[in-house]
Amino acid sequence: MSEYTRIWKGIKHLIKGSKKDRFVCNKCSQEFNQQHFQIASAFVDKKTQVIYKRLKKYCKDCENPMRAIRHAIEKDPKTPPKPNHCEHCFKKCKPVLHHNHKTGKFVRWACVNCNSRFTKDTFEEYLEEGRRWYDVKIH
Numbered sequence: 001m002s003e004y005t006r007i008w009k010g011i012k013h014l015i016k017g018s019k020k021d022r023f024v025c026n027k028c029s030q031e032f033n034q035q036h037f038q039i040a041s042a043f044v045d046k047k048t049q050v051i052y053k054r055l056k057k058y059c060k061d062c063e064n065p066m067r068a069i070r071h072a073i074e075k076d077p078k079t080p081p082k083p084n085h086c087e088h089c090f091k092k093c094k095p096v097l098h099h100n101h102k103t104g105k106f107v108r109w110a111c112v113n114c115n116s117r118f119t120k121d122t123f124e125e126y127l128e129e130g131r132r133w134y135d136v137k138i139h
């Protein structure tokens with residue numbers, strides 16, 4: 001049985017199989033390379049006493065609920081197709097999906113920079129955030 005190592009959080013993990021292994025996610029039923037599956041629990045090989053790691057049954061996108069929402073929005077036919085520019089700064093890039101975290105609805109396509117800067121979905125939320133800062137008392 002072949003094995004390979006994967007570095008995760010600075011630690012080497014031993015996994016049975018090959019780096020070319022492909023698995024079908026139990027949730028979205030899509031097939032991905034093993035890299036798309038995170039490391040799960042450990043088990044000991046009874047014969048060799050070597051510790052191996054299992055991989056999760058859900059792919060990375062389904063495992064992470066935030067990503068799962070994004071995943072679903074991306075596949076939703078109502079979502080506008082991904083442009084090759086950011087809808088904030090119009091820079092050419094591979095935009096990421098900005099969605100409303102409360103409603104799970106699509107907001108816009110934005111570059112990574114703009115997406116991290118414009119975290120609020122509505123103007124009202126921006127005002128609310130601004131108010132919070134102006135309430136800070138400095139002694």
Ligand SMILES: [Zn+2]
Binds near residue numbers: 025027028029058060
């Ligand atoms: Zn999946």
Ligand SMILES: [Zn+2]
Binds near residue numbers: 087113
């Ligand atoms: Zn941008």
